[in-house]
Amino acid sequence: MRIGVVTFPGSLDDRDALRAVKIAGGTPVPLWHGDSDLKRVDAVVLPGGFSYGDYLRCGAIARFAPVMNEITKLAGPPDQVAPGLPVLGICNGFQVLCESHLLPGALVRNEKQQFVCRDQKLRIERTSTTWTNGYADGAEIVIPLKNGEGGFIADEPTLDFLEGEGRVVARYLEVNPNGSYRDIAGVSNASGTVVGLMPHPEHATEAGYGPEANDGTDGLAFFTSALQGVLSA
């Protein structure tokens, strides 16, 4: 099972995502932003970081990278029912997915105008996705959150549509760390192959190096889910 992780200039959590894929039992494949060759991967992770510095809107430049043209093509439009290439966008990757219109909505500066790093409690709201099928319905997990521009916003009809279609993948519990509308931490496309998530499951895959709660490995299932899901597809 080959899972690619894209490195843009300014990507920071690419090596962590590669490690997480390996811990989950997959074959990690580094992908380069300037390269349209996806190296026959079965799924792609867009990692956290500050692609191209993100001095414009976060992800606004990354969406034009050659690698993104290819990924956008293979992932398919967000409302398409047939499953396309599975993509998990984490943090900056989520921003890139929104800028690429693979997911609806946008991410804006945190409500309190400060970067925030914390162990964040989430509820998994949709398990019928490539990346969350290993979680129990309504599972509560703790994974790191670290962002400066993590506020998920969309207009009311879009939010209602996402809720109605069951496309909210994860919601913040206890604390809404960044002012995201309706406490939304992650959303998916219609088929559940493309997921954007602001917190960082790749930092919670190895006991001793993640959050202090629950052994610190609550994020691992995002990656094992993909292996499971891709295998059964």
Place this chain on the structure above:
Amino acid sequence: MTSDSVNTYGEDFDASLDQTVGLTPAQREALDTVDKAHRTPDVEQPWAALGMKADEYEAVRKILDRRPTGSELAMYSVMWSEHCSYKSSKVHLRQFGDKTTPEMREHLLVGIGENAGVVDIGQGWAVTFKVESHNHPSYVEPYQGAATGVGGIVRDIISMGARPVAVMDPLRFGALDHPDTQRVLPGIVAGIGGYGNCLGLPNIGGEVSFDPCYQGNPLVNALAVGTLRHEDIHLANARGNGNLVILFGARTGGDGIGGASILASDTFTEGGPTKRPAVQVGDPFAEKVLIECCLDLFRADVVQGIQDLGAAGLSCAFSELASNGDGGMLVHLDRAPLRDSTLAPEEILMSESQERMMAVVRPEDLPGFIAITSRWDVEATVMGEVTETGRLVVLWHGETIVDVPPRSVAHDGPVYERPYARPDWMDVRQANTPDHLHRPSEDELGELVVKMAGTPNLSSRAWVTAQYDRYVQGNTAQAMPDDAGVLRVDEESGLGVAIATDCNQRFAALDPYTGAQLALAEAYRNVGVAGGRPLAVTDCLNFGSPEDPAVMWQFAEAVRGLADGCQQLGIPVTGGNVSLYNQTGSTAIHPTPVVGVLGILQDVAKRTSSGWREAGAQLFLLGTTKAEFGGSEWAWSQHEHLGGLPPAVDLEAERALASVMASAADNGLVVAAHDLSDGGLAQALVEASLRFGVGASVSLEAAGERDGVDAFTLLFSESTARAVVAVKPEAVEQFTEACRTSQVPVVELGSTGGDALTVSGRFSLSLAELRASHEATLPEALNA
């Protein structure tokens, strides 16, 4: 795009040697060349405005046997500034080398003098670490000053051949409730976060301390750590006649000009002109790309020597690379890619634009070098070549504007034996002991514990540390608020390092010799308590003006204390930084020798947390307690008192304590351990209980009786070489036996559990109440 300029100079190198085009006759006429300097010996030069003294200017004239050109004057003035030349501190800093024994060098791969020291941690791994100051820029422009402080120290780490893996920030501010602190602190914290987070470097610790002495002169120290294999060590030298000198990274702009000479070596005076244009502006994205680019260059083995551009910019890089190598270099300054085409050569030489590096590359490696820089879209320019002439020659459109012996710029700067004397007021200060201060009654003790947990210096630092990414890279085993940051270095074996930085400026104010040793002792203890075996030291010595004999005495004493302490503990100083002129008007800051200690853990999975997670562990107090309140947090926060003597240092006791704790961690005997420092036992119990929300019940009788001290002293004294340790019930015998064998005094305190901190027969404080006090202080002051 970048590769254009590279190709021009790369492929067409010989032709570009004679670049006489590009200057108008008027510009050529105005250019100050070596020729012109010979012809016009009596021209008035602005040496004073550049921060030089008359005798220093005369010394330059003597070295050159003529007046310097404008460009030469620029180079000498920045390189001979206090910041770059260590001219006031050199004579004292020698002790760090002189007092390092051959045994202490055992693990030292690279010592003082290079960009950063490198220590062997075993299994073929090495670690490089260093702490530096960026104090003055951070006061002028908090965000950019702090951000570029992080950027500068990280480039020092890269230039050793290492991958940067973490940063830490010891910070000091004026009073928390002062309006200017609310300008300076949020800006500095945001700057450190904004830059460090964008580099993908976990921030794993540091300090935040408040004292009115820093009101007009906050301290922003930044520590960076890097890891590398032994064979990857790179050094800053230019060897090999004909090898190419390549400038790469960001373009050179007008930022930071005169930063080194004027900002870092001058004192802030009220009502003076604003110095904002001299602060550099950082671009963390450019630096992140530069890190990855450099690591690829090292992997491809296409770099012979490398140097980062920091203070003094190109002046420093040219002269240091040349004098550490074969001694000669010929460069074409007009090839430097500029952000501002109107910059004069003097300005280009002095610019402190960030995110730039310089490499020495064999001609046959140039294509490989350019392939890598192009892949990362990093601009690279061949500036010139290494020569055997013994001269550093700089051309500007073909005209010689610099022709100097490089050592005279980089290493043979002035050395001052500044007068120093113990000031008379030290007697008054030390005689003003805390003995007369009103002590709380027995039934006020509980209330005092709650109050102390919320003082600006003891309260939770979460408001600051929540703005830093501690997770990136996936190797952070421990970060704030634990005693030491712990990083995994080898993902297979779990080999890693623990690092702590500490300094109590009040102790140093009462006795700088002891104060420096106390800083060393605390950092050493923190590493030991976390389970590390201390191995090496870095320091950042922040002091006032060296022209004040009292300050110079503080400095001399602190250096002597630190060097003696390191010798006694058997761990070498591997590098560091001196920051002088930290004062407002004639009032200097307290002497602030910040010490960082690095230790090894064979397996970071065995590290010891500073808090207990579970009920039922047995609590012990290690070390002995005396009534030591001079410079203590209690005396300062409750009485605004600073006087008497600081706690006594006992480095043998520290060594024994750290050794017992490292063994206990290895053998899995302890569940938690917290060092006792600011705020004493009371604060350690509060922090260890709040860490995971598990309380404790303790009795002070046994310890009090043994040491002959009352409950107040036991709770709030800041005696050293102490720790509170939570031991697994089944390991109690083994642990206490180990303490006795190592002659570490050990006494039982109680056990963990419940949702309160209870001192039997005296008070019981709910964790909720303690947490409210501990966590409210910074948000209330800073979220206004």
